[in-house]
Amino acid sequence: MLPVEVRIVPTYEVVANLDLLNSYTGLTLPLIASATATFLFRQCFLSIPGELVEAARMDGAGPWRFFFDIFAAPVSDKYCGIVCDFIHIWVGINIYGLC
Secondary structure (H helix, E strand, O other): OOOOOHHHHHHHHHHHHHOOOOOOHHHHHHHOOHHHHHHHHHHHHOOOOOOHHHHHHHOOOOOHHHHHHHHHHOOOOOHHHHHHHHHHHHHHHHHHHHO
8 A cells, every 4th residue: 555645646637637626526536446445345255155156156146146136235235334434534534634
């Protein structure tokens, strides 16, 4: 992970190219693709038991049906909540300068 000082110029350029300066979307969009969120979702995906995938295949579920019906809602909702909490805290720190 890189410190904020290294990432600030490229992040600003991306947000400026997307015309998202001076907006809440411009504050939250760079944080969604953070290393912490990537690590949490990676751990979530690695926690899927092989038996669950095998049972879904035997029932005739394809990869997309498995992802949306079996995995996305019941398993990853907790991780989505954690990532949303982190983003909310980080955006609050960026907006209000709580550091």
